[in-house]
Amino acid sequence: MKCNVEIVYKNLRYKVLTIGKEKYILDIGGSSFWKVFFPFLFWIFPLKVYKVNDENLIKEIVAPTVEQKGVGWQTAFVAAISLGGGSLLYPYVKYMDMKISPLISAILILIIFLIIVSFFLYVNIIYGNKLKQHLNLKQYPKKRLWIRPDSKQHFLFILYSYLLLVGLTVLFLGGSIQQPNGFMFFAGSIVLFMAIGLSLITIKVGDTTIKFKEDSE
Numbered sequence: 001m002k003c004n005v006e007i008v009y010k011n012l013r014y015k016v017l018t019i020g021k022e023k024y025i026l027d028i029g030g031s032s033f034w035k036v037f038f039p040f041l042f043w044i045f046p047l048k049v050y051k052v053n054d055e056n057l058i059k060e061i062v063a064p065t066v067e068q069k070g071v072g073w074q075t076a077f078v079a080a081i082s083l084g085g086g087s088l089l090y091p092y093v094k095y096m097d098m099k100i101s102p103l104i105s106a107i108l109i110l111i112i113f114l115i116i117v118s119f120f121l122y123v124n125i126i127y128g129n130k131l132k133q134h135l136n137l138k139q140y141p142k143k144r145l146w147i148r149p150d151s152k153q154h155f156l157f158i159l160y161s162y163l164l165l166v167g168l169t170v171l172f173l174g175g176s177i178q179q180p181n182g183f184m185f186f187a188g189s190i191v192l193f194m195a196i197g198l199s200l201i202t203i204k205v206g207d208t209t210i211k212f213k214e215d216s217e
Helices: 055-062 073-095 102-131 152-178 182-200
Strands: 002-008 011-019 022-027 047-051 142-147 206-212
Touching: 002 055, 011 055, 011 102, 102 152, 102 182, 152 182
Parallel strands: none
Antiparallel strands: 002 011, 002 206, 011 022, 022 047, 047 142, 142 206
């Protein structure tokens, strides 16, 4: 079954699906937490959608006439710029060797991981509260469906990007345990952030194919 995917204005957590004449809102952030780390699960397991056939309401969240309050696309860009700003430290890499034990390095890596995950969870909550300014999804009929990759090229892009970013994360953060270095901690943080961020673009805007689960609620 054909489906058109649209983004919700300044809200990365939700997407609007047009299936025939019906409108559904997909809650990406409300899916399983594991899908954040393994974006391919979005294509394998059924996703929860809410049927919202109010055209005015859909237009208000897709292309509002008055800008909505709360965080938007800037959140992701600000986070990326904040991390990217550290690249200015590159000329000083040779001065960043850290005299710490492998155990302390492992603890620092765990802290880095928790900070990045906490950031995504925090933004997810903020986006959820932002949508609630317009509607409460729990009041609408709920269904489950599968969404397939819109093209082979998109599937390969996500696959190769994920493998590359995960590999770099292991290289940088794993290497920093054996030879602690400030730059390696920083580089590992960037690629880990980007790897988790892939979950936001796994379901691409545009035309794709879906299949409803027969026992949907």
